[in-house]
Amino acid sequence: MGFVIEITSRSGRVDERHVFARPTARVGRAYDNDVILADPYVGPHHLQISNDLNGLSVEVLDAAAHSHKGHQALGVGRTSIASGSELVIGRTHLRVYASNHPVPPAQAFERLDQWITAATQPFAVAVCVGICLLVTLGSAYLSSYHTLELEDVLLGALSTLALAGGWALIWSLVTRVSRGEPRFFQHLLAALGYVLVSTLFDWVVQVAAYNAGSVGVRQTLNYLANGISLALLLALSLRIAFAQGFWVRQAFAHGIAWSVVAYTVLTTMSFERFFESAPDFDPTIMPDALHVAGSESRSAFVDEAQALFVFPDADTDTEAGPNELPSGVD
Amino acid sequence: MTRPHLKPLLIVLSLFVCPPALAEGARDLFQTSSAQIVQVLIIEAASDKKAAIGSGFHVGEAGFIATNFHVVSEAIHEPQRYRVEVLDASGEQVAAGIEHFDVVHDLALLRVPDAEAKPGLVIAEGALTKGETLYALGNPFDLGQTIVPGTFNGLLETSFYQKLLFSGSLNPGMSGGPALDEQGRVVGVNVATSGNQISFLVPVQYLQALLERRMMGDRLHAEGYEAEIGRQLLEDQEYKYALLLNLEWPTQTLGGARVGGDISDYFKCWGDTAEDDDLLYTLTESTCTSQDSIYISPRFQTGAIDYQYSWAESDALNDVRFSAFMTQAMGSMYTRNPATDKDVTNYQCRQAFVGEADSAEGKWRSVLCVRQYLAYPALYDVLYLGALVGRARQGLSSHFALSGVTEANAREFLDKFMGLQAWDS
Numbered sequence: 001m002g003f004v005i006e007i008t009s010r011s012g013r014v015d016e017r018h019v020f021a022r023p024t025a026r027v028g029r030a031y032d033n034d035v036i037l038a039d040p041y042v043g044p045h046h047l048q049i050s051n052d053l054n055g056l057s058v059e060v061l062d063a064a065a066h067s068h069k070g071h072q073a074l075g076v077g078r079t080s081i082a083s084g085s086e087l088v089i090g091r092t093h094l095r096v097y098a099s100n101h102p103v104p105p106a107q108a109f110e111r112l113d114q115w116i117t118a119a120t121q122p123f124a125v126a127v128c129v130g131i132c133l134l135v136t137l138g139s140a141y142l143s144s145y146h147t148l149e150l151e152d153v154l155l156g157a158l159s160t161l162a163l164a165g166g167w168a169l170i171w172s173l174v175t176r177v178s179r180g181e182p183r184f185f186q187h188l189l190a191a192l193g194y195v196l197v198s199t200l201f202d203w204v205v206q207v208a209a210y211n212a213g214s215v216g217v218r219q220t221l222n223y224l225a226n227g228i229s230l231a232l233l234l235a236l237s238l239r240i241a242f243a244q245g246f247w248v249r250q251a252f253a254h255g256i257a258w259s260v261v262a263y264t265v266l267t268t269m270s271f272e273r274f275f276e277s278a279p280d281f282d283p284t285i286m287p288d289a290l291h292v293a294g295s296e297s298r299s300a301f302v303d304e305a306q307a308l309f310v311f312p313d314a315d316t317d318t319e320a321g322p323n324e325l326p327s328g329v330d
Numbered sequence: 331m332t333r334p335h336l337k338p339l340l341i342v343l344s345l346f347v348c349p350p351a352l353a354e355g356a357r358d359l360f361q362t363s364s365a366q367i368v369q370v371l372i373i374e375a376a377s378d379k380k381a382a383i384g385s386g387f388h389v390g391e392a393g394f395i396a397t398n399f400h401v402v403s404e405a406i407h408e409p410q411r412y413r414v415e416v417l418d419a420s421g422e423q424v425a426a427g428i429e430h431f432d433v434v435h436d437l438a439l440l441r442v443p444d445a446e447a448k449p450g451l452v453i454a455e456g457a458l459t460k461g462e463t464l465y466a467l468g469n470p471f472d473l474g475q476t477i478v479p480g481t482f483n484g485l486l487e488t489s490f491y492q493k494l495l496f497s498g499s500l501n502p503g504m505s506g507g508p509a510l511d512e513q514g515r516v517v518g519v520n521v522a523t524s525g526n527q528i529s530f531l532v533p534v535q536y537l538q539a540l541l542e543r544r545m546m547g548d549r550l551h552a553e554g555y556e557a558e559i560g561r562q563l564l565e566d567q568e569y570k571y572a573l574l575l576n577l578e579w580p581t582q583t584l585g586g587a588r589v590g591g592d593i594s595d596y597f598k599c600w601g602d603t604a605e606d607d608d609l610l611y612t613l614t615e616s617t618c619t620s621q622d623s624i625y626i627s628p629r630f631q632t633g634a635i636d637y638q639y640s641w642a643e644s645d646a647l648n649d650v651r652f653s654a655f656m657t658q659a660m661g662s663m664y665t666r667n668p669a670t671d672k673d674v675t676n677y678q679c680r681q682a683f684v685g686e687a688d689s690a691e692g693k694w695r696s697v698l699c700v701r702q703y704l705a706y707p708a709l710y711d712v713l714y715l716g717a718l719v720g721r722a723r724q725g726l727s728s729h730f731a732l733s734g735v736t737e738a739n740a741r742e743f744l745d746k747f748m749g750l751q752a753w754d755s
Contacts, residue, residue, distance in 0.1 A: 145647055145655035147608060211696070213681035248430040275671035279699035279713060281679045283660035287649040288687060288720045295683040295693055302745045308678050308700040309710060 001052040002099035005035055008086075010093060013180075024050045027089070028062070041066055043091030047074075049096055056081050056098055066090055117242070120185040128159065132192045136160050139199050164191035175241040186240045194233040195250075201225035210286040211293040218282045224264045232263040359421055359465050359514050360477045363387075364480040366451050368416040370397050370440070370506055370660045371423070372404050375411055385468035385507030386416060386440060388450030389516060389537065392545065395440040395450075396537055397506030398521055400625045402438050406431065406559075407627055409552040415441060419475065428552075430544045433559050434566045434633075435491055435536040436521050439505075439544055451508055453534050453541075454515035458482045458494070466498055466505025466520050466529070476504070482517075486530065488595050489621045490570050490633075493516045500529040534605040560706035563624065563632065563734055567709070572740040574635075579746060583754050585614055585641030587718060587726040590750040596620055598637070611644035611655055622667060624734070630673045632709070632734035634666045637747070643724045652723045663699070663713045665731040674711065678703045684748070687720035691752045695719055698744065703734070712740040718751065726751065 001023055007016040018025070018035050025034035030044040037046075043062030050057050059078040060067050067074040068088045069081060071321075083098040109117070118124065136157040141148060168191050172182035205225050209218035238253030296304070341346075366389075372382040384401030388394070405412040406428060417423040418672050419753040425444050431438040462482045470476050496509060509518040509531045518531025528649015549560055567694060573594075580591035599618040604611075617638045624633035640659055644652050667674075680698040687693040696716040703709045711733050718726040728751055732740055 001583065004423055031754060140651045143654050145610060145651050145658065147468070147610060147643075180482055198361045214678065215681075235360045277668070277670070278662060278664045279677035279679050279697075279701075281681060281699060281715075283657050283662075283715075284696075285653045285656035285660060285695060285717055285719060285725070287653050287722075288693075289649075290584055291683065291693075292718075295686055298691070298745065298748050300746070301696060301698075302741050304680060305698050305700075305741055305744060306737070307682055308698060309702075309740075311675050311678070311707075312701045 001051045001053075003049065003056060003083075004097040004099065004101075005049060006095040006097070007035075007037075008093045012093075014095075018215075023052045024048055027094070037089040037090070037092050037319060039092045042092060043090075046089050047087075050078075051098055054080070056083055056085075056096060058087065058096070112239075116186050116189065119189055120183075122185075125185050125189065128189060128192050132161065132164070132195050133157050135196055139203070155250045155327055160195055161192075164188060164195055167191040167194075167233075171241055178242050183240050187237060190233055190236040190240065193236070194229055197232065198226065198229045206284055207290050208285060209282050210284045213282065213293070215280050215282045218284070220269070223269060226300055227261040228264045230264070231257045234260060278311055338447055355475050355512055356465055356479050357512055358510070360467070360475075362500065362514055363451060363467060363508075363510060364475055365716065366448075367469075367475055367507060368395060368418050369472075369475075369503075370395075370426075371415045371417060372402065372412050372712060373415055373503050375413060381412060383469065383503050384505045385520065387467070387501065387506075387508040388448050389453065389508075390450050390541055392541075393428060393441055393447035393450075394429065394541060394544065395442070396508070396519060396541075397438050398519065398532075399433050399438045400521075401506045402428055402431075402440070403542060403627050406438075406555045409555070416440065416442065426549065428555070428643045430540060430548060430550055431555075431558070431560050431611045432536060432625065434539050436533050436625060437460055437519060437532060437537055437540050439540055451510070451514070451516045453538055454511055454513075454517045458511070458517055460484050461578050463512055464496060464498070464509050464517060464531075465512075466496065466500055466504060466507060466509045466531075468500075468504030468520055470501035470503045472503055478504075478658070480527065485533075486621070490573075490596050491622050492533050493521070494533055496529040496531050497527050499523070499527055504601050556705050559626065560708070562707055563709060563738070566624070566633070567735055567739065569741065570633075570635075571735065575739070575742055575746065579750060581750055584616055584639050585612075585643060585726070586721075586724055586754055587639075587641055588750070588752050588754045589616070589639040589641075589726065589728065590637065590747065592618060593637075595652070596622075597637075597647060610646040611642055611652070613659075614641045615639070627673075630667065630669045632667055632703075632711075634731070634733045635665065635735055637730040638728070639751075640727045641730075642726075642727070644692050646722065647723060652725070656719070656725045656727070657723075660695075660697075660715060660717050663697075663729055663731065665711045665713065665733050667695055667704075667711055667733045669711070673704055675702045675704065677711075677713070684716070693720045694719045694748070694751075696748070700740070706734075708736055709734045710737065710740060711735075712744075714744055714747065716748065716751070718753070721753070733750065 002021045005018045006014045008014050026045060026048045027033055027035040027134055028044050029037055029042050041064035045061045046065050047061055047067060048059045055076050057080045060076050063076045069085060083101045135152055140153050140156055168184055170186035171187040172184040176182045205221045208221055209233040234257035235254050238256060248252040249267050366387050368386045371380045372386045372387045374381040381403060384397055386395045386397035389396045402414050405414045413422050414426045416426045426440040426442050429439040429441050464480055464482050466478045478498050480496050483495040484496050486493040486495055500520050507520045508516045509520060511517050517534055519537060521530050521532050523529040577594055579593050581588050582591040585708045596743045597620055601616045604613040608668040620635040622633055625631055628650045642659060677699040679697055681697045684694040685691045685698045694716045701711050710733055713731050717731045730747055
């Protein structure tokens with residue numbers, strides 16, 4: 001009865017797979033073993049794995065060498081193991097399967113993965129880069145009231161694209177380590193998406209702030225918009241960088257992304273307001289067509305101003321107010 | 331044989347030679363008056379060294395020494411940290427107390443406790459004549475007593491607080507010293523300079539009023555200084571705003587809008603238009619500023635009133651880009667009061683759309699910001715900024731900044747100011 005020995009990384013990625021049709025195989029550093037390991041902590045003839053009528057078993061041959069099954073230390077002698085058990089000998093991780101070990105059905109691609117895969121075709125990536133360039137240029141044009149030098153605007157847009165490329169490059173290195181392939185274009189796509197979403201959010205926030213007429217609203221919307229777009233980028237990058245299928249990894253990816261964003265938003269919003277010699281207000285002006293909020297009359301504005309003259313937290317350090325007689329007059 | 335090239339040289343040389351009569355007058359005045367002039371020193375208690383200097387002079391018969399408020403302001407605000415001493419012509423340096431002050435006109439009265447009343451300089455009566463020779467005395471740069479001749483060039487008309495224009499050189503350290511006429515009578519108190527022989531004196535009637543107030547028994551103690559400053563500021567702004575708000579404010583056209591004109595002679599108004607081939611817009615600005623501010627401390631000056639209008643239009647920018655320009659034009663507002671968190675609160679602001687686009691007054695994006703004075707809580711700095719919106723590629727921004735104003739006066743000013751402006755249809 002045959003069996004399979006997988007040599008895996010600590011995270012469980014399969015590095016080598018050895019298939020045996022015979023009932024036993026010996027593992028160790030010596031060259032007469034069936035599986036030869038280069039781990040100095042492994043004995044010359046470390047253990048023997050069998051799959052016979054009694055089922056899968058492991059027999060430790062070298063008493064001095066380190067052998068574990070899960071958290072259980074294995075002594076000299078034979079121990080039965082289940083198919084799929086993980087063993088650690090020396091510093092090498094092994095997984096042992098019986099030949100008839102059931103294999104789960106093939107995993108379907110999630111829709112997002114399908115989209116990402118489809119969009120990372122060279123033509124689609126080029127189109128995305130073009131759209132991103134156009135949106136960045138358009139936004140710079142609409143935000144400017146000077147004569148635009150094409151050279152400067154292009155330089156600005158290309159800098160943004162270079163930043164997106166830098167982000168993709170760093171993440172593709174991470175992905176290369178974790179998954180064995182860089183997936184550069186997928187990361188580039190994620191970064192370009194971030195540029196588009198944050199540019200769009202910026203305009204939406206401007207229109208909302210113009211109508212709301214409040215610095216607080218604008219700041220909150222800005223934090224939210226930046227937070228959400230950054231969280232989406234981080235979640236997407238982590239999802240691309242690490243293998244899917246395990247809910248722990250999903251939670252890990254989203255957990256990191258949203259924790260970072262929540263931390264950023266909370267710390268930014270909880271900043272103590274320091275003294276400012278100039279007032280903090282929102283100066284945004286937009287075309288009148290984008291004004292949907294209501295207006296008030298001049299008299300209402302003057303009346304409402306009354307509330308501004310109330311300073312509940314003012315640290316007024318004089319005991320006698322200016323309307324009172326000075327205490328030092330005699 | 332004439333030498334025409336020497337003529338300009340002789341003219342220039344003659345400028346450096348005092349006329350004999352002027353030199354004689356200065357010499358005689360200095361001899362008769364120098365005993366009444368003192369140097370005022372602000373001594374920092376911990377180091378026992380001088381932290382600031384100025385000048386002063388004995389005035390009247392009751393032993394008072396007159397100087398500027400700003401000379402002794404540190405001792406007024408922090409009497410535990412600073413004390414006032416006076417150094418007379420004989421070299422004797424003694425402690426002096428602050429008896430009273432007029433913060434608005436920058437005057438203070440000192441007296442040396444338990445000292446024998448010393449006859450002081452006499453205050454002049456009657457009006458001065460333009461062109462009259464005056465002599466300013468004081469201790470410039472701690473270099474010893476100095477007399478500086480100059481000319482009276484009239485009253486500063488464009489000011490809420492009258493000042494004498496003295497065409498002579500006042501230098502740091504001479505503040506608080508007297509300006510005398512040829513008879514040796516006090517006609518003003520040295521207070522400020524704009525350089526190039528443009529100097530200012532406090533008219534003597536304010537000193538006279540302060541002396542009379544003190545003679546009637548009104549004397550201040552250290553614990554009442556801040557309250558008295560607050561009372562004087564409040565009284566002054568009531569006077570000033572009553573004057574302004576009762577005036578009929580004229581209007582004028584600026585671009586396509588109607589705006590406020592020159593409210594009164596107390597403001598100096600300037601205008602400019604940014605119009606360049608490289609610019610995609612035209613921006614016409616009109617700025618009016620009051621000429622006065624009241625010195626409270628080196629970091630706290632109040633009393634200024636400024637207002638500004640900016641008309642912008644463009645054929646080259648589309649609506650969105652023109653809005654970006656208006657956003658930049660709305661970008662900042664500030665007062666001339668350089669106060670810090672020791673003096674004022676942070677600003678509280680309110681923004682709103684005011685009016686309707688299809689009305690004659692138009693629709694305004696308005697911002698009002700207010701901060702309170704910590705030591706004088708009935709007074710505020712108030713800033714307003716409004717943008718007239720609703721028309722394609724045309725807009726007006728208007729702004730005012732009031733320093734040291736009460737809520738009632740600020741709101742009345744706001745209402746009147748906003749009521750002036752509209753599209754000029």
